[in-house]
Amino acid sequence: MKQHGFFDENDRLKELSALGDPLEKLNKYIKWDNFRGILNKTLKKEAQGPGGRPPFDYVMMFKILILQKLYNVSDDQAEYQIKDRLSFQRFLGLALCDTVPDAKTIWHFREELVKANILDTIFYRFVRQLEEQEIISYSGSIVDATFVDAPRQRNSKAENQKIKEGKVPEEWEGKKKKHKKSQKDIDARWATKNKERHYGYKDHIKIDAESKLITKFSTTSAAVHDSQELSKLVDEKDNILYADSAYVGGEIQKCIPRKAKNRIHEKGYRNRPLTKTQKANNTRKSKIRARVEHVFATMTNTMRGIVVRSIGMARAHANIALMNLTYNFWRYIFLMRGKRAYA
DNA sequence: TCCTATCATCCGGTGTGATA
DNA sequence: TATCACACCGGATGATAGGA
Secondary structure, three states: OOOOOOOOHHHHHHHHHHHOOHHHHHHHHOOHHHHHHHHHHHHOOOOOOOOOOOOOOHHHHHHHHHHHHHHOOOHHHHHHHHHHOHHHHHHHOOOOOOOOOOHHHHHHHHHHHHHHOOHHHHHHHHHHHHHHOOOOOOOOEEEEEEEEEOOOOOOOHHHHHHHHOOOOOHHHOOOOOHHHHHOOOOOOEEEEEOOEEEEEEEEEEEEEOOOOOEEEEEEEEOOOOHHHHHHHHOOOOOOEEEEOHHHOOHHHHHOOOOOOEEEEOOOOEOOEOOOHHHHHHHHHHHHHHOHHHHHHHHHHHOOOOOEOOOOOHHHHHHHHHHHHHHHHHHHHHHHHHHOOOOO
8 A cells, every 4th residue: 555645734734723623523413324224235245155254344434435535535545544543533433453444445345336326325315314304495406517527538539539439449458458448438528618628527416505405416428518417407396496507598498397486597699698687687696506606616625626536437426426425414514513594 | 164355466557747 | 748756546366364
């Protein structure tokens, strides 16, 4: 395992002064044992015989994945930081003398969850808990998307052309080249926004306007337009729907439930600019819609970036699900801690 | 002692930033 | 622009730990 400096002193001080001990609060407010059932059901294998080394506690392993998303650390870093930090050990319920899972064990655990495709189930199970507690009200919903940058590939033009066609370049095929193929992301795509180039995926989310909790999400490559995923995000629970002008269009209106009030921004066109009234309407809508930007800001600043380091859509989707779930945990402890009007 | 999950290590591969 | 060091991902395999 590699050990190297990752957190500088400023990080530590910032964390201590601004957040107190967030991990302690995560343990206080999140009922981790609620996830034990689904994790055991999915991961526990039938014993093939007597004996065998016992696996690490699945809930503890799951908490490690949340730690990784909260602090944006790799598997190797997670192993090192758990050994190094008492706050991490306390969060996981480990004593100083306890064995810490190897970086590869963490990788394998995540891989099992990806293969079983249960991170969505876990995410929506937590959303249901929040609905039952009436923390999510659906009095207003906001839809938006953000780029999730992935490691940029250095493919040749010909290789990129093949990938665009949905094929795998021949040079990556074959027994000898299986390592190369496993390192190549053929699902991530390029996209440009505000003259900035992005490579990777998109996290399309719907949040509850009042609590700023994520209630639904979907993932695509970065090249898919925001509006294409709207139908997957809206549902009958939505009463008022907010979104920016990227979601304007004839087909789009069809997927909005009839009872839902449409508060999507109006869009100006060439030779048909917005009127003063339309601009004023957009400004009024913006006051609510902007709340979704706070979600992305928390992910960028507090959770140290919206990125994935994995390869392929399945793993990226799992990592994005974990990221959204971690954000919801974070937001939940904030709401529970203050017990004050939502900021 | 057996069985098997996990560990340790190696290898192949990519991306990024510093430097010349 | 090329090269290098470093950090990291993903997979394979033999060794090891620990319960029955």
